[in-house]
Amino acid sequence: MKKLLPFLLLITLLSSAPQRLSATDSPPNIIFLLADDLGYGDLGCYGQELIETPHLDRLAAEGIRFTQAYAGGPVCTSSRSVLMSGLHNGHTPARDNVPHYPTYFDDEDVTVAEVLKQAGYHTGGIGKWSLGDPNTPGRATNQGFDDWFGYLNQDHAHYYWTEYLDDNEGRRELPNNAVTREHYSHDLLAQHALKFIRQSAKTDAPFFYYSAFTLPHFSSKDEDPDGWAVPSTDPFTDREWPEKAKKYAAMVHRLDESVGEIVALVDELGLRENTLIIFSSDNGGHSTVWKKFHTCGPLRGFKRDLTEGGIRVPFIARWPGTIPAGSVSDEVIGFEDMLPTFAELAGTIVPKDLSIDGISVTSALKNEPMAKQRDFLYRDYGHCRRYYDQCVRLGDWKGIRLGKDGGKIQLYDLSKDIGETSDLAATHPEVVSEIANIMDTAVTPNARYPIGEIYRGDAIWRVENYHPSRSKLPPLTQPGxxxxxxxxxxxxxxxxxxxxxxxxxxxxxxxxxxxxxxxxxxxxxxxxxxxxxxxxxxxxxxxxxxxxxxxxxxxxxxxxxxxxxxxxxxxxxxxxxxxxxxxxxxxxxxxxxxxxxxxxxxxxxxxxxxxxxxxxxxxxxxxxxxxxxxxxxxxxxxxxxxxxxxxxxxxxxxxxxxxxxxxxxxxxxxxxxxxxxxxxxxxxxxxxxxxxxxxxxxxxxxxxxxxxxxxxxxxxxxxxxxxxxxxxxxxxxxxxxxxxxxxxxxxxxxxxxxxxxxxxxxxxxxxxxxxxxxxxxxxxxxxxxxxxxxxxxxxxxxxxxxxxxxxxxxxxxxxxx
Known part of the structure; x- marks a missing residue:
């Protein structure tokens, strides 16, 4: 049975409760739009010159754009785990994409959806969940979501012409879709999001919607040999680009169109001034994206890297009447901050016995100085891999420790060196020492991620069909x-x-x-x-x-x-x-x-x-x-x-x-x-x-x-x-x-x-x-x-x-x- 939050999670507006960001007495609707593998430089408002993204650019113009926002990690599963749990990479339940466990979240884990649900929100989501397969404790509907449609399993999410999508506790079957390619999964997800918002607008309860789009993540090689799957390369078909580049640009364009439809619907339904819309990406862009797109902008590295290109992401928020239009913020924020921030916006209190790493960034959303400064920002990568890497953001300092370098720490001053080109470790040993101490103490051991035990292609305890009991076990034996x-x-x-x-x-x-x-x-x-x-x-x-x-x-x-x-x-x-x-x-x-x-x-x-x-x-x-x-x-x-x-x-x-x-x-x-x-x-x-x-x-x-x-x-x-x-x-x-x-x-x-x-x-x-x-x-x-x-x-x-x-x-x- 799913463990519920304690009754200390008050949902009444007492004087001791936090102040909401808005002046209104009603808690805002919250829509969190997440792209998959979209780089820091893939949007026009972040410097992209070849791929047009008018709807996201308009969203930024009507709200605030953050220049120093960090995804939960450099890969999909860990980043989403940080977003849901409010815990950084060293504490969150899911810390890497491998091994491919059937569940990463258990009954005792608490998600932002559960916090908001207990505060009276109607909760829903679409897309790539990654934190628990069907019939496991980690499935979305066991983690606070009233409604979920999409992909519960991480690997399944890389098939755009899938033959089924998870629909709450069941499935929506799409027979022979892999052959006919009649249903492009992103379009089905976007349609479901619009349906949820329309239905929610008819109720008195506020809603939280998590749109975890799969675009523009590459597809399974089995589905498309060049790694990108999209029904059409419009409006880039006539560009003199490689075919792969056209496909990638078309995926970003399709994502932008879907965001535009959601924003337009919110405005049409009269929810504009009481709905916070946030857009971001789960990690940096992929290294195989056409180089002329400069997917990660001025940043070094890509997805799977702990340099800025792997973890710094676009982050846009719009809430007319509350967030000043056209704002740009240099505040450092991270995915772990969403749980306490949304709790504050909902007028609720995070229980004292729920230990989280995030801090509320409501002040930053208003483009005001942060009410509380974080001690540090921590990320890591490589649990169960050959090399285990860590990074720490400490003020303007950024320390990176790579396993392949034998524990040596690189040090960069991001206020002067956003591209991380000048290693200053030799001249600032005191900063290196402080960062090393944080790295050494930031990780709580997790049995699912035994550091040093390398994952070599098969799951540690799931070999076949996402379930260990279906692996090749000896048949039932009889006495004699x-x-x-x-x-x-x-x-x-x-x-x-x-x-x-x-x-x-x-x-x-x-x-x-x-x-x-x-x-x-x-x-x-x-x-x-x-x-x-x-x-x-x-x-x-x-x-x-x-x-x-x-x-x-x-x-x-x-x-x-x-x-x-x-x-x-x-x-x-x-x-x-x-x-x-x-x-x-x-x-x-x-x-x-x-x-x-x-x-x-x-x-x-x-x-x-x-x-x-x-x-x-x-x-x-x-x-x-x-x-x-x-x-x-x-x-x-x-x-x-x-x-x-x-x-x-x-x-x-x-x-x-x-x-x-x-x-x-x-x-x-x-x-x-x-x-x-x-x-x-x-x-x-x-x-x-x-x-x-x-x-x-x-x-x-x-x-x-x-x-x-x-x-x-x-x-x-x-x-x-x-x-x-x-x-x-x-x-x-x-x-x-x-x-x-x-x-x-x-x-x-x-x-x-x-x-x-x-x-x-x-x-x-x-x-x-x-x-x-x-x-x-x-x-x-x-x-x-x-x-x-x-x-x-x-x-x-x-x-x-x-x-x-x-x-x-x-x-x-x-x-x-």
Whole structure:
């Protein structure tokens, strides 16, 4: 479910609310028109001499033209992400065009459309979205847009004669359009924009419209070999230019015509003085544009560059009666400023807990001095590429650090050197040092963009059809096939002791028998959940018995969760579990309990609470192993991989040297602000080199590495495996390979999605993972929270939740994987 903004987002005009730019009491309509790959020098009002753009020139004459406006980044996806989120490249969810993830925005991300929607705006958009495919959290209609028509997927947007366009939650089919070329997509988008504005004008609510045109971006080479697609080269057909130049000019002309139609409609409907219209481009012009057009004007570089040509863009705003006509501003503004600016214009307040990088530029729109000056402007490029580049605008200074230069910073004074021709780094070391410090601290790590892990053509966790579950995975395997020897239920689902069950654990006892536990009750949140236990004797599972129910040592009933069995070398069988208080009924407030059995689980001691440790933050309860296996070290200490959810999702380790009487804590080893990870599994590559694999909110199996036997840990990064925010388990096999059991899916996607498929992958080094088995795959079903052990005979045993009705147990021969 999409996370809504807090009610702190007030929409009443209190004295504490910001002042609107206009003198009128009604909030303005806001239309943001975005071109795709239009250079700084492509418009007549910015110096273009060969391509006529009369409508955009008139828009500038009736409003204000900015000379130092910056797109969100040097490429499409990251720039649009900055525009929507109010966060610069180092913080925004989407930071590059690659890898081609199915979603870049998640439910918890907040967009400018959501801010305005909660302020009472009707919201809509067309064109190139790029931030989330259909059926993913990032789709436009899940990110604040009441209406969306166009291309949700980045790559799809490069087909002008497409056979379908995304239409809200569905599609508008255009059969055989790639052959007949009957429908030019830009024209359909422009028509839809006009329709939305007409309909919105009939209501009392203000509207926000985001027209993310695809012109003049080059088309797919499959569609047009020379890279440009347009129905006609008019009015440039007779020019003595290369054919490619005519096509590009015609695309810019068509864009200009569409802007003119929108502006004319606004005026016709009587909305002129209460509608702010902004026009800009998502990044600099492309390097393949005919050189005589000087697409980036006097600026150096093009799209994908952090020199001014890649990120400085046209920016025009018109609001008659509020913005002085014919104004020109040299103020530095950026796409991240749109969210706070539009919030101010709407008379609303950006919640304090919504951290953004942008500042309101309402004063600049009036061609007045900025009410607040920014500290710096940050851009970067190259996440998951060979070279990672950064730039910082600090007053008139501009610093650029290119990965290919080994970290050396170039320094330019843009007030005197707009073309960035004179590097002044050697004569201003103090400025270089200040800029370097900003670069070093401006980036929050993002699992989807592990800097240094180069993208080489295939998506990190999506190989085919924008969905990892449709990549070439092994077919569904049945017991008796290949490595899979057998499978069984721990109890007949028709004779289950409880209506629901979940989160199993498995252990081999000293006599070679197996024991298992899980929690079960009416449903997961209900107070009647107890920990159930069974043993496998003479190849049969005994009837389950409830061993603890959460009331032990408490004055009131509580539910239990996530048991973990552990067989010690000393003899006792330990059972760790969690107790969740009835209020609040959340895992973020639970505490750890344990009990022991000296007879293989036939009888159990009185349970005891594990205690507290201040390292665990606002809810300091010790947890024990949170879901997956504990490890007994050579010195007898029991190491429990654990995690908490109350201060963000964070991983830590708990160690006991006296069978649970006293505890020490290592960690937390991650900061939830840069990676949310829980439920770790430990892998061992040598005595000192350890690895943890975790469930994450970032839609990937997360990993961290230790080079000193778990004492300290490096940062969390993404593995190559997807994760639908569901539990996993992993083990280092006796032969040195590593095995993980997990759901190779996304949370929201076409089937198989979420927990509808369960898989096994193998790795030699913990870095390159190869899916080797598909254990379960069924629509509208759940196969989740797996557990894995290797028994003394070398076989690998798994248990997992089977449709919440029972626990399934499977055995494989790892030698056949």
């Amino acid at each position: 096939e290949g490595a899979w020897e057998s499978a069984e239920f721990l109890f007949n689902p028709e004779e289950a002791p409880t209506p629901s069950c979940h989160s199993s654990t498995l252990v081999e006892l000293p006599d070679g028998q197996l024991a298992a536990a899980w929690f079960g009750g009416t449903s997961e949140p209900d107070i009647d959940n107890s920990i159930w236990f069974t043993r496998r004797v003479e190849e049969k599972w005994l009837p389950p018995v409830a061993v603890v129910d959460g009331t032990e040592g408490e004055d009131s009933d509580h539910r239990t969760g996530n048991p973990v069995l552990f067989q010690t070398t000393e003899g006792p069988l330990l059972l760790f579990y969690k107790v969740v208080p009835h209020e609040p009924n959340r895992a973020s407030s639970w505490w750890g309990m344990m009990t022991r059995s000296d007879d293989g689980g036939k009888t159990w001691a009185e349970p005891w609470k594990l205690g507290e440790n201040e390292k665990l933050g606002s809810s300091p309860h010790l947890i024990g192993p949170v879901k997956n296996k504990a490890i007994q070290l050579a010195d007898g200490a029991i190491l429990c991989p654990s995690s908490t959810e109350h201060d963000g999702w964070r991983v830590h380790f708990e160690i006991t040297r006296d069978l649970g009487k006293t505890w020490e804590v290592i960690g937390p080893i991650n900061d939830a602000s840069n990676f949310n990870a829980i439920q770790p599994s430990l892998l061992f590559h040598s005595d000192q080199r350890w690895q943890v694999l975790c469930r994450s909110k970032e839609s990937v199996v997360a990993q961290a590495w230790s080079e000193d036997g778990g004492k300290t840990w490096g940062p969390f990064t993404a593995t190559s495996l997807p994760n639908p925010n569901s539990g996993t388990d992993a083990i280092t096999l006796a032969d040195g390979r590593h095995l993980i059991i997990y759901n190779h899916t996304l949370k929201r996607a076409p089937f198989p999605a979420n927990r509808q498929m369960l898989n096994i992958a193998i790795s030699e080094d913990g870095k390159k993972w190869t899916p080797v088995m598909t254990l379960e795959k069924e629509e509208r079903s759940e196969f989740s929270y797996p557990y894995v052990i290797q028994t003394r005979d070398g076989k690998v045993h798994f248990t997992w939740t089977w449709k919440r009705k029972t626990i399934r147990h499977a055995v494989i021969d790892p030698g056949k994987l």
